[in-house]
Amino acid sequence: MAAILVIEDDADTASEIEAELSRLGHLVECANDGPRGLERACTGHWDAMVVDRMLPGLDGLSLIQDLRRRGIATPSLVLSALQHVSDRIVGLRAGGDDYLIKPFALGELAARLECLIRRPIGSDRAILHVGPLALDLIARRASRGQRELDLLGREFQLLEFFMRRAGQLVTRQMLLEQIFGYHFELKSNLVDVHVGRLRRKLDQPDDPPMLETRRGIGFILHVPA
Amino acid sequence: MFRHRVPVLVGAIGSICRSRGVRQGVGFAAVLGLSLLAMFCLMYWRSTDLLFETLDRTVIEQLELLSARPPDMLPFMIASRMHHGPEVVTRVGLFDGSGVSLVGDIATLPAKLILNGRVQAIAAPHDASEQWRAAGKRLLDGRTLVVARDASEILMVRADLLRGAVFGIVPAVLLSLAGGTLVGFVTEQRLRRINAISQRIIEGELDQRLPERPGGDELDRLCRIVNSILARLNTVIEALRSTGENIAHDLRTPLTSLRARLERSIEMAGRDTSVGRTIEQSLVGVDQALSIVTALLRISEIRLVRRTSAFETFDLTEVVQDVADAFQPVAEEKRITLTYRASLVAMTLGDRQLIIEALANLIDNAVKFTPEHGNVLVALDGTSDRPVVVVADNGPGIPPYARTQVFQRFYRLDQSRATPGSGLGLHLVSEIVRLHGFSISPDDNDPGCRIELRLWKDDGAPPDHGAVGTVQPHFAKMRPASEVAR
Numbered sequence: 051m052a053a054i055l056v057i058e059d060d061a062d063t064a065s066e067i068e069a070e071l072s073r074l075g076h077l078v079e080c081a082n083d084g085p086r087g088l089e090r091a092c093t094g095h096w097d098a099m100v101v102d103r104m105l106p107g108l109d110g111l112s113l114i115q116d117l118r119r120r121g122i123a124t125p126s127l128v129l130s131a132l133q134h135v136s137d138r139i140v141g142l143r144a145g146g147d148d149y150l151i152k153p154f155a156l157g158e159l160a161a162r163l164e165c166l167i168r169r170p171i172g173s174d175r176a177i178l179h180v181g182p183l184a185l186d187l188i189a190r191r192a193s194r195g196q197r198e199l200d201l202l203g204r205e206f207q208l209l210e211f212f213m214r215r216a217g218q219l220v221t222r223q224m225l226l227e228q229i230f231g232y233h234f235e236l237k238s239n240l241v242d243v244h245v246g247r248l249r250r251k252l253d254q255p256d257d258p259p260m261l262e263t264r265r266g267i268g269f270i271l272h273v274p275a
Numbered sequence: 276m277f278r279h280r281v282p283v284l285v286g287a288i289g290s291i292c293r294s295r296g297v298r299q300g301v302g303f304a305a306v307l308g309l310s311l312l313a314m315f316c317l318m319y320w321r322s323t324d325l326l327f328e329t330l331d332r333t334v335i336e337q338l339e340l341l342s343a344r345p346p347d348m349l350p351f352m353i354a355s356r357m358h359h360g361p362e363v364v365t366r367v368g369l370f371d372g373s374g375v376s377l378v379g380d381i382a383t384l385p386a387k388l389i390l391n392g393r394v395q396a397i398a399a400p401h402d403a404s405e406q407w408r409a410a411g412k413r414l415l416d417g418r419t420l421v422v423a424r425d426a427s428e429i430l431m432v433r434a435d436l437l438r439g440a441v442f443g444i445v446p447a448v449l450l451s452l453a454g455g456t457l458v459g460f461v462t463e464q465r466l467r468r469i470n471a472i473s474q475r476i477i478e479g480e481l482d483q484r485l486p487e488r489p490g491g492d493e494l495d496r497l498c499r500i501v502n503s504i505l506a507r508l509n510t511v512i513e514a515l516r517s518t519g520e521n522i523a524h525d526l527r528t529p530l531t532s533l534r535a536r537l538e539r540s541i542e543m544a545g546r547d548t549s550v551g552r553t554i555e556q557s558l559v560g561v562d563q564a565l566s567i568v569t570a571l572l573r574i575s576e577i578r579l580v581r582r583t584s585a586f587e588t589f590d591l592t593e594v595v596q597d598v599a600d601a602f603q604p605v606a607e608e609k610r611i612t613l614t615y616r617a618s619l620v621a622m623t624l625g626d627r628q629l630i631i632e633a634l635a636n637l638i639d640n641a642v643k644f645t646p647e648h649g650n651v652l653v654a655l656d657g658t659s660d661r662p663v664v665v666v667a668d669n670g671p672g673i674p675p676y677a678r679t680q681v682f683q684r685f686y687r688l689d690q691s692r693a694t695p696g697s698g699l700g701l702h703l704v705s706e707i708v709r710l711h712g713f714s715i716s717p718d719d720n721d722p723g724c725r726i727e728l729r730l731w732k733d734d735g736a737p738p739d740h741g742a743v744g745t746v747q748p749h750f751a752k753m754r755p756a757s758e759v760a761r
Contacts, residue, residue, distance in 0.1 A: 062528050070535050131576065153527045153569055156535050204601070230601055234632045235573065237566060237700065238639040243605045265555065266562050 052097035052167050053077045057087030057113070058129065059105055063152075067100060070156040071163070084108025091117055096124045097167045100159070103130040114147070125166035127159070151233075157267045161219040170214040180216040181260065181274040183252075185209060194252060204229060205248045212261070212271035221268035245269055300456030308448035315440045322436065326429045330408050331394040337365055338392065338410050338422040346416050350378040366407075370419040381421055385409060390419060396426065406430060465494060481509045516575075523571040530568060534561050570699040577629070577706045591623040591630075591662055591730065592655055598634045599653040602642060610647045613638075617655040621662035623730050625711050630730070633707040636700045637666045637726055644724070645670035661731045669723035678717045704728075 054076050058064040061082070068078045079094070081087035084107035091099060091113070101110040108116075114126050128142055128149040142149050148162050172178045178185040182195040185206075192199040192209055201209060207229050212220060222241045226232045230240070245261070253259045262270045344352060353367050368381025376382055383400045385407075392412040399405035409423035468486055475483050484505065485498040537558050544550040599615040606613035623630070641651045645668040657663035673681055682705035708715045712732040718725045 066528070066531060066535070069532075073535070073539055153531070153572055155565070156531060157538070232631060232635060233628050235566075235569060236632070236635055236639070237570070238605070238635070238643075240601060240605055240635075240639065243608050244601075246608075247604055266558060 051075050051077060052163075053095065054079075054098050054100065054163065055087070055090055055094065055096045055124075056080045056100045057082075057084070057091070057105065057110070058100065058102045059083055060102070063102075063129075066156060067159065070160060074160055076163075084110075084113055088113050088116060091124065092120065092122060098163050099124050099126045100163070101126050101128050103128055114142075127162055127166060129154070155267070157219075158221050158223055161221045161268060162224065164218050165215060165220075165224070168215075168218060171216060172214065178210065178213045180213045180271065183209075183213060183260070185213055194257070197254075199251050201248070201251060204244055205251065208244060208248050209252070212269070216271050216273050219264060219268050219270050224268070297456050297459055299459035299462070300452055300454070303455030303459075304448050304452035307451040308444065311444045311447055312440075315436075315444060319433070319436050319440070323429060323433050326432065327408065327426070330424055330426065330429065331410075333365065334394050334408055334410050334422050334424050335392075337367070338412060338420065341367065341422065342412060342414060342420055346414065346418075349414075349418075349420070353379045364425055366423045366425075368421045368423075370421070372417040372419075374419070377418065379421075381423060384411075384419060384421065385423075388421065397423075399423075399425075462494075469494075469498065476505065481505060481512060520571065520575045523568045523575075527565070527568050527572070530561060530565050534558065534565065537561060567699065570703065574699065574703050574706050577703070577710060585626045585628070586624055587627060588622050588624050589627045589630075591621045591664075592617050592619070594627065594631055595634060595653065595655050595664055598631060598638060601635075602638045605639070606642050606651060609642065609645070609649075611642060611645050611649050611651055613642070613651045613653065615653045619655060619657070619659055619662065621655065621657075621659050621730075623662060625713075625730070626707075629707045629710065633704045633728070634664065634666075636704050637664075637728065640700055641666050641668040641670070641724070641726075644668065649723075657729070661729070664728045664730065665725060666728070667720045667723060667725040669720060672719060672722055672724045673717050675719075681717055682715070 054071055056064055056067050056071075056078060058067065058080065059082050064080045064082065068080055071078045079090065081090050084105040086107075087101070087105065088108060101113060103110045105113070110128055110130075114128070117124065126142075126147045128147065129152055130149055131152050148166055150159060150162060171180075176186070176188050178187070183192070185192045187210065190206060192201050192206065199209075208225065211225065211228060223235065225241045225245070226234075226236060229244075242263075245263070249261045252261055258274060260272050260274065262272060264270060341349065341352065349369060353369055356365075356367060366380045368379035368384070369377045370384045371377055374384040376384070381400065385397050385400050387397050388395060388409055388411050390411045390413050392410055394408050394410045397407050397409050399407050406426045407423040408426045409421060411419060411421035413419050465486070472483050472485055484502045487495045487498040487502065491499075537554050541551050541554050541558075544554065546552075546555070596615060596617065599613065603613055638651070638653060645651055650669050652665065652667045654665040654667075655662060656665055682701050705715060708728065711730075714729045716727055718727065
């Protein structure tokens, strides 16, 4: 459970987000304009924020900048219409934040918030371990138990992404953006095909399956108990 | 060098002669020349007639006057006239019955003169180059009286008139030819410009307007009328389009809530129960509807964005190779051979993400519509400053009648109805192409489809208004979804 502040002026969108996040067990509070949002962001203790790009009173990006100047580093997910996607928004990722273009699926929003709340695993390590999986980032070698995995470039990137977010839902859109660099929606089985190839190498018929597909939204790399 | 220029010059002259403006100029000059000529002829005949008439009357009067005198006085009168001096231009001669001169300044009786008392034009007996107007009559006593006047002056006036005509009419005709051609040429240029803009309007750029000058002539008034029709049409089409977009926008919220509720229901019913599975199937349908709505909104945003702020110069070769590379496994899954070939290194100015999006859609489409064991070719051709990306396959192809329609919203070929898709992919591509001022056209790969994406501006038009090659007029985009295919 996490405490999430939603700063969004459109009442419909705000209530949708609130319903979805509450369903997932989060604690949600909404603010419907920039100044009020900034005030709540400064006074409350939040695990993450959802901030609309266009807000009455104070725009979303200035709001986040203001928070950062005050030393408040709450991770934020910026909602933006396509025409307002600027380099500054795309650059949010560098600051550990994320953005989502409207219209978006609620599942996508929830998965991205999850990613922001939980820091990626082993961000300072050269070798990642998830259950029987080991990934050597320097030697670029992967193995499951004793079995060496022969991975191609994108498969290696995919596995690294999954391992850093083990147990979390990773959406197709996140993979499209992070692994392929496609910041748009693509009606294609591109991601599924690449993940499918990785899965065939990862989960042999006699292994307990680790990589699960969530229909319509994405994938989870399970950590065996 | 000159040899090259001559055919060009001949061609240019040929095209000038064929041009409507020049033909108009020549016609104008011809009409003017003819009317000037008619006017001159009238003047010429009237004025010389009048002069001859006056002259002839004098000759007759003199003849009558002298013949009415008493016969014995006649020689004396004739002789005394001659002493009046050289200003007397009337010559008189009196001859005896056998034609021998008795008195007067006509030495010999002109042979050709018919003695009927009427004026005739004859050559002077002493000098054939001198023209006379003369009349003669036989007197009662058998002698012959002849009165003549030199007509040279009239002939000189005639010659002067002719010369004047040549010096007047020819320059006037030449001037009118030049003036007419110039006016015609200017009109022609205006018509050409109007024609070029009309062509762009036909290609779907409904925000283009015909040139009109304040006040102006009939052509300007016509342009103004066409422009106001266009403005009205544009409003109607925008209204239609935004209706579609508003519907998409309004559907998004209920669909999203429906999706969330279905998700919750699955959790409640349990994924492995029959109810859970049924709801999961419903989710697939909702997702399909949501994806159409999302794609529609995205297309409308691309169309409205018209931004060039995200334009940058990027390595096209790298981008094309990267996208082709990403789709390699997708092709392999279908046992399709995807070949990538680049014959050049090219940089392009554009929105990198949108170009990637267009390429990904084109390649995905090619792989989707090519049967197993088929071939897909992705090639970077053309020249460095005019690069062309070719995406060709040996699938079922696009029949000629549908080639301009595949870029339309919701258009799907009959043969592709079985393949999942919204019919929006190629439309999205065409909007991206339009935004950049690039062009795209589908062609026959014999068999299969070959799409050429030309990543350079056709005519140096601003990126917002670039023509999209053979892409449909915007009007056609309002087709109902029921017509659908690829």
